[in-house]
Amino acid sequence: MDPKSFSGLAGIIFLLVSLAHLLRAVMNWPVVVANWSVPMWLSWIAFLIAGALGFLGLMLAAHS
Numbered sequence: 076m077d078p079k080s081f082s083g084l085a086g087i088i089f090l091l092v093s094l095a096h097l098l099r100a101v102m103n104w105p106v107v108v109a110n111w112s113v114p115m116w117l118s119w120i121a122f123l124i125a126g127a128l129g130f131l132g133l134m135l136a137a138h139s
Protein backbone atom coordinates (compact mmCIF):
# COMPACT_ATOMS: atom_id res chain seq x y z
CA MET A 76 0.00 0.00 0.00
CA ASP A 77 1.44 3.35 -0.96
CA PRO A 78 1.50 6.31 1.48
CA LYS A 79 -1.30 8.18 -0.33
CA SER A 80 -3.69 5.21 -0.07
CA PHE A 81 -2.71 4.59 3.54
CA SER A 82 -3.33 8.24 4.51
CA GLY A 83 -6.71 8.22 2.78
CA LEU A 84 -7.81 4.96 4.40
CA ALA A 85 -6.62 6.10 7.84
CA GLY A 86 -8.44 9.41 7.35
CA ILE A 87 -11.70 7.64 6.52
CA ILE A 88 -11.38 5.30 9.51
CA PHE A 89 -10.70 8.20 11.87
CA LEU A 90 -13.69 10.10 10.50
CA LEU A 91 -15.92 7.05 11.09
CA VAL A 92 -14.63 6.77 14.67
CA SER A 93 -15.26 10.50 15.11
CA LEU A 94 -18.83 10.07 13.85
CA ALA A 95 -19.39 7.20 16.30
CA HIS A 96 -18.26 9.41 19.20
CA LEU A 97 -20.50 12.23 18.02
CA LEU A 98 -23.50 9.88 17.81
CA ARG A 99 -22.76 8.54 21.27
CA ALA A 100 -22.60 12.05 22.72
CA VAL A 101 -25.71 13.34 20.94
CA MET A 102 -27.84 10.23 21.49
CA ASN A 103 -26.63 9.89 25.11
CA TRP A 104 -25.64 6.23 24.69
CA PRO A 105 -24.05 4.78 27.83
CA VAL A 106 -20.71 2.98 27.61
CA VAL A 107 -19.40 0.81 30.44
CA VAL A 108 -15.88 -0.65 30.38
CA ALA A 109 -15.06 -3.10 33.17
CA ASN A 110 -17.60 -1.58 35.60
CA TRP A 111 -16.45 1.97 34.72
CA SER A 112 -19.05 4.24 33.18
CA VAL A 113 -17.28 6.29 30.51
CA PRO A 114 -18.19 9.98 30.97
CA MET A 115 -19.91 11.76 28.09
CA TRP A 116 -17.33 14.55 27.99
CA LEU A 117 -14.72 11.98 26.99
CA SER A 118 -16.64 11.27 23.78
CA TRP A 119 -16.69 14.98 22.93
CA ILE A 120 -12.91 15.13 23.28
CA ALA A 121 -12.50 11.90 21.28
CA PHE A 122 -14.82 13.33 18.60
CA LEU A 123 -12.60 16.38 18.19
CA ILE A 124 -9.31 14.46 18.19
CA ALA A 125 -10.48 11.70 15.83
CA GLY A 126 -12.11 14.27 13.55
CA ALA A 127 -8.90 16.29 13.36
CA LEU A 128 -6.85 13.17 12.61
CA GLY A 129 -9.32 12.11 9.94
CA PHE A 130 -9.26 15.54 8.32
CA LEU A 131 -5.47 15.63 8.37
CA GLY A 132 -5.26 12.13 6.91
CA LEU A 133 -7.53 13.03 4.02
CA MET A 134 -5.67 16.30 3.40
CA LEU A 135 -2.37 14.45 3.36
CA ALA A 136 -3.76 11.92 0.88
CA ALA A 137 -5.06 14.70 -1.35
CA HIS A 138 -1.73 16.55 -1.42
CA SER A 139 0.54 13.51 -1.81
